[in-house]
Amino acid sequence: MPLATQIAPHLPFLRRYARALVGSQAAGDRLVEATLAAIVADPSCFPAGVAPNLGLYKCFQAAFDADALEPVEVDAGNSFESVAAARLAALMPKSRQALLLGAMEGFTVTDSAWLLGCSEDEVRAHVAQALADIERQTRARVLIIEDEPIIAMHLETIVRDLGHDVTGIATTLTEAMSAFHAEPPGLVLADIQLADASSGIDAVKAMLAERPVPVIFITAFPERLLTGERPEPTFLITKPFQVPTVEAAISQAMFFNSTARIGG
Structure with missing residues (x-):
């Protein structure tokens, strides 16, 4: 080959x-x-x-x-x-x-x-x-956008174990935007496919249109974002995920304070 x-x-x-x-x-x-x-x-x-x-x-x-x-x-x-x-x-x-x-x-x-x-x-x-x-350099308030309760609870535990606070857990685009406005997060963990068939990608785009915020996508559909074309998200984790992978991504996202960089 x-x-x-x-x-x-x-x-x-x-x-x-x-x-x-x-x-x-x-x-x-x-x-x-x-x-x-x-x-x-x-x-x-x-x-x-x-x-x-x-x-x-x-x-x-x-x-x-x-x-x-x-x-x-x-x-x-x-x-x-x-x-x-x-x-x-x-x-x-x-x-x-x-x-x-x-x-x-x-x-x-x-x-x-x-x-x-x-x-x-x-x-x-x-x-x-x-x-x-x-x-030593990073602490954050984290918004989790995830419609699977067990996965959301798992992510919440990971975030809190790293010393960060969770501002909310949203299962739809509407819930995500409400949580985003109620308590602006310093980091967003976002799934792509949400409970009401809305899109985590659309939620992130709406958030970034209002203000920059670091984003980590955690999804079973990485092909929707890893297209090989620009722009792409800086941080993307594939489900099922390993805890050290999520921990490293959170640390790196906060370290670089890096936005998702998706959409036009």
Whole structure:
């Protein structure tokens, strides 16, 4: 099977990782493009004998390391990007990468150690440091938009265990907007398909039209958002989810104060 065919399914997830890593869709996509250009120019740089996604992320790591001394691209007019840049400066890159590779991308400690070129103990230490640093910098009031009661309660427990407050749990677009206006949240966790056949996407668009707020989509239908075309949500979790994945996404969303970036 051609290499391009093997790595194609993993590109949307690499773009997600790159955006979360550098805090900017433009800068993240630039690194992904540099990764693909390097593979096209020299296919032998792609590691042999490893899974396609692991090899792709290893090539991305090389592009990231080569780019590490360049400043993060920040739009001076975008306060969220400015917040991300300031917080990135306070968090060591290896800690940020170790956290995202494990909790968000699902790589094992062994795989993360290989990708980062360090020991497994160092990976664990990096993750612990990243979580401690992020916890010190972020606290939020969270609105949960989810029509499945058990899932909503599970998310509420995760949010509260992280030290955040839950402003409300909405099951429809109308309930979501009422909760949004009653107590403006600092973070929104949103499903796509809601109880009355309304759309979590529409709810998020309406909220973002009023004011910016970080959003994490948690859905069984990721294909509705991971289209490979811009714009896409910065944070997207697929159901059924793992608790560490949600915890990492919440921490990263608050760390970067990043909006969903969907819709026109």
